Amino acid sequence: MVSPMNAPQQTPRPAQTGSAQTSSAQTGLVQTGLAEPARAGFGAPAPAASPVPEPRMTARNVNLWYGQKQALFEVSLDIPKHQVTALIGPSGCGKSTFLRCLNRMNDTIEGVRMEGDIRLDGRDIYDRSIDVVELRQAVGMVFQKPNPFPKSIYDNIAYGPRIHGLAQDKAELDEIVENSLKGAGLWTEVQDRLDTPGNSLSGGQQQRLCIARAIAVSPEVILMDEPCSALDPIATAHIEELIDALRANFTIAIVTHNMQQAARVSQKTAFFHLGKLIEHDDTEQIFTNPRQSMTQDYITGRFG
Ligand SMILES: Nc1ncnc2c1ncn2[C@@H]1O[C@H](COP(=O)(O)OP(=O)(O)O)[C@@H](O)[C@H]1O
Ligand SMILES: [Mg+2]
Helix, strand or coil: CCCCHHHCCHHHHHCCCCCCCCCCCCCHCCCCCCCHHHHHCCCCCCCCCCCCCCEEEEEEEEEECCCCCCEEEEEEEEECCCCCCEEEECCCCCCCHHHHHCCHHHHCCCEEEEEEEEECCCCECCCCCCCCHHHHHHEEEECCCCCCHHHHHHHHHHHHHHCCCCCCCCCHHHHHHHHHHHHCCCCHCCCCCCCHHHHHHHHHHHHHHHHHHHHHCCCCCEECCCCCCCCHHHHHHHHHHHHHHHHCCCEEEEEECCCCHHHHHHHEEEECCCEEEEEEEEEEHHHHHHCCCHHHHHCCCCCC
């Protein structure tokens, strides 16, 4: 068995397939290999290419309790590479809880207990040997409410690369900042005011700043928890286009309560109800011909 860390690169990231603003070949984030040393083990491709899209992450039999209250029941789900997986379901069904399991954000919540197996490129992310800081570099997160740091636009993006030691010098850091802002479709709007505070931007721009901050450390996976629910329709459309472009270089899992959004941006959809994964399939299948009557009832607006 070949260790994923030493495996040959058989599944290269697609180059030049995204829009001009998001291709990693153009951003240089991948080509320069800046992030490689800091993400040993997580950045490596899986061992073999296969005709079926390989999962970037796998979850098996995940159960989770907040104190006495069980919030997830035997959830098993694959998150395929270079696809967008949408997590849908009524409020309180466990979407955010499950998403947080994928980069161990629940570790920070008092009284949480989890059982089950979650892997990134075959590696158990709950294994004792895992460095959680390194894990969260590989599996980044974007939240519902844009949350720029109280710093300049430049320093918002430079923060992660600095703490992970991804740039040798100022020129390299400048390059990462520029390429990340380009990747998030924000560069042309902010290139003349990188020293102004991140929170001086509009809501939609702030959310793209947070996405730029997430991609600045070259993650494998980006988790997004209702990233558009605080935004107006135009800013929302902008983020949805961005999500579609980002999947050329990243793997994305997005929680959304907006079913049109799930249908627009995702290739896979997972429907949760009361902490259980009811159905998981190609998005088209879920929205046109779901197998479960509960999914049908939810997507046709009968509850939720
Ligand atoms: N920090 C927490 N402490 C206790 N219970 C929580 C916490 N976060 C979520 N829950 C509970 O877990 C269940 C799932 O919540 P959540 O994952 O936030 O659902 P969703 O994102 O689908 O709306 C709900 O019953 C919620 O009340
Ligand atoms: Mg939620």
